[in-house]
Amino acid sequence: MTNRIQLPPTAPGARILGLGSYRPRRRVTNDDLAQTMDTNDEWIQTRVGIAERRWASDDETLVEMAVAAGGKALAASGLPPEDIDLVVLASASLRVPIPGIGPQVAFRLGIPRPGAFDLNAGCAGFCYALGMASDAIRAGDARNVLVVGVERLTDVTDPTDRSTAVIFADGAGAAVVGPSDEPGIGPVAWGSDGDQFTAIEIAAGSSTMSMAGQAVYRWATTKLTETLVAAMEKAGVGPADIDVFAPHQANLRIVESMTKRLGFSDDTVVARDIVQSGNTSAASIPLALTALLESGEAKSGDLALVLGYGAGLTFAGQVLVLP
């Protein structure tokens, strides 16, 4: 008996071919915030480690920022738009849920009729999307995939709530993922803790986000170490092999706590883009990676460990080779 369903040829591995990002024009310092709310530079720097962040202007919409970042990632990959078969757009800040914006972003980039959809896994969205992109390529369902993380968190933040307004910000980052003989994206270590679904939420009847800061901080600094270890174990590498550690930029103290617990080598470069960018949710990891590559702190071929985590609560991490 022969199978009636045929499957496409598979690829041995997938890797990131190009990265791109978009930072909104408007730079907002802690002193700027102190003009309008009861806070100050010292308070913000000690608690979350943020010195400044970018806030999108009206014309810097989710679609415009996604197109800008996606276009740069495409250019960096060297691929023409028609070689992309799938667009996965991660965002948690769409104010209108219908339609999703993945198809429109693909259209604007001149990608002809790809599979395209939005994915909401909160601040873990980029790593979820990257895992799905890698799997779609390895399974033969797509030749190349464009992954975008884009947020306008200022749209869903109460500007007078100092527990969130000093933290959340806007921006976009993107990656073009394609096939490779040597795997450049390790297996994803993902999961969720849905019992804590209210820890980061836009509650019914509200239009802005609230966050149980202590609970999230505790979860991030105690429960996620095992996920980072799992991502490395699945990829067959250890902390000493990691050149770049780029966790979601939620709070500098969480970044430092994770770094301390994992025991990397002294040479490991740790992403601290939150200092300049604030917390940009699904955009934070590609923003951090492009910043490190542009500054020369990280280089092509480096082995990076990434981890996204946030509302849901969700988390996902993997080991990557930087393009």
Next chain:
Amino acid sequence: MSREDIQTGLAEILEEVAGVTPADATPEKSFTDDLDVDSLSMVEIATAVEDKFGVAIPDDELGNIKTVGDAISFIEKNQG
């Protein structure tokens, strides 16, 4: 473990996590107002207390622990 031993152990944690001088960690002191411990450092202290004393401090209990004395009483009551 006696209250004195708990206080000594807690003072060690406070010194390590938040740089509090051990002699200052007396029961009447408020973490926030007297010892300048912020809300995230409270989480780190809670985690360290759990490891050191084998007690569980749920998130909603953490908000009720305002002073060093509150913490000592909580540990005393809940230790195995």
